[in-house]
Amino acid sequence: MAARIRKGDSVVVIAGSDKGKRGEVLQVMPKLNRAVVQGVAMKTKHQKPAGAGQQGGRIESERAIDLSNVMxxxxxxxxxxxxxxxxxxxxxxxRVARKTGALIES
Structure with missing residues (x-):
């Protein structure tokens, strides 16, 4: 099966709370039908210091979103x-773009 969305593609979110945001695909999980997009669906993890000299704090990272919500x-x-x-x-x-017929290089 050929993948329509691949790692490194530029996409826009078309549904959800981050609708309209653009970003680069960092990871695709085809079996789960999900993708991780840079700067979209951010989650915050509160982490304690692991040991002496370590610094705790809030760590932000991206969550996976459904492939149907990106274009x-x-x-x-x-x-x-x-x-x-x-x-x-x-x-x-x-892969080709349906609107213009342009080849999509990746």
């Missing part, structure tokens, strides 16, 4: 687009 950004128009696939002459299957 790839078209490289030509910088707008959200759906992803299609095309088979090139050299038998490679590549």
């Amino acid at each position: 790839l950004i078209d490289p030509k128009t910088d707008q959200p687009t759906r992803v299609g696939f095309r088979i090139l002459d050299d038998k490679r299957k590549v």
Whole structure:
């Protein structure tokens, strides 16, 4: 199965409390149908100092969000687009933006 969203892609969140935010995909979990997007769905963990000389505090990190809530950004128009696939002459299957037909390089 070819992945529509991959690590390193620029995406926009289309649903949820972070709707409209843009970020880069840091991790994709295809079996769970989730992705971690930079700067989206932040969680705060309060951590105690681990030992002498260590500093405790609040640590912020990203949570995974459902893949259905993100949309790839078209490289030509910088707008959200759906992803299609095309088979090139050299038998490679590549991703294309549905709005413009532009190849998505990754």
